[in-house]
Amino acid sequence: MKLKLLTWDVKDTLLRLRLPVGQQYQAEAKSRGLQVDPTALEASFREVYRTHWRLFPNYGLSQGMTSHRWWLDVVSQTFRLSGIQDEKILQPLAERLYQDFSTAEYWEVLPGAREALQGCGELGLKMAVISNFDRRLEDILRLVGLDGHFDFVLTSERAGVAKPDVGIFHKALKLGDVLPQCAVHVGDNLVNDYKAARHAGMFSLLFQRRLMADVPSDHLIQSLDQLVPRLQGTMK
Known part of the structure; x- marks a missing residue:
């Protein structure tokens, strides 16, 4: 892939x-x-x-x-x-x-997030945000120093549709000018992130510290430092 x-x-x-x-x-x-x-x-x-x-x-x-x-x-x-x-x-x-x-x-960056973003960028991937957040998100990302990693930020307010509706993922794919099979989504919510992205035709990874019966182990990352190696394996 x-x-x-x-x-x-x-x-x-x-x-x-x-x-x-x-x-x-x-x-x-x-x-x-x-x-x-x-x-x-x-x-x-x-x-x-x-x-x-x-x-x-x-x-x-x-x-x-x-x-x-x-x-x-x-x-x-x-x-x-x-x-x-x-x-x-x-x-x-x-x-x-x-x-x-x-x-x-009022916000803090999760441990390993900056390193994961840096590593994913070094893989040559275009990166973006898909979030059920409001218009404040872009300012928050700028204030915590994460905004420079993303080509675009698509909030549900901007998209006019919220996860788990596949419409927000389709809008992101259009903004990124990529086919669903060439995109991967990472998030912590089983329904809104993992399943919704797959329903949109994308690959997805669930960020959860506990194992989940209905999620294959190779679709799960339990810490963000596992993300880059997982993507490298997928891209081979």
Whole structure:
């Protein structure tokens, strides 16, 4: 197989939050004199996020929302569920957190990610991002120093379609000007990354530390330092 394009998921593949969402939200609330339990915030956030994504998928773009508005609603509702009801506090708090999560301070590069990107680039592969992220991603990648590795960054907001819909992979293949059989995708989610990319006709590798019964061992990487050797073996 002649690989030409390597696409990456970002969250929990290349980047991760420095602290859990509940702790980040609690710290900002505390700076405003509010006492909220971080565990409660974490649970509320997960519930609100799941519900909001189901009701307003892909940041509500097809329903006329912006990702900015979508996130302000998620953050505000997270605090409401955790006992904060004052709207005069909620709106500026949500806006502050939206801005905070746009900065490098809230994110860290996963161990081995920089080396993996460098090594993959040395293989002569064109690289890109396919992520269910919003418009802030390109700035975040620039701030953490990863942007220079990618020919393009395709977020679900930009694409107008989110993983696991194969449409976002087809858009990436078109942007990269490559056939599906000449592209490989790497990500940590079984459905959104591994299976979706394969449904789009691409090769894919799942980044997971634990073995999974329905994923062949040679399709699994348990640390990013395994990626370059795995690709070299595939390209022979």
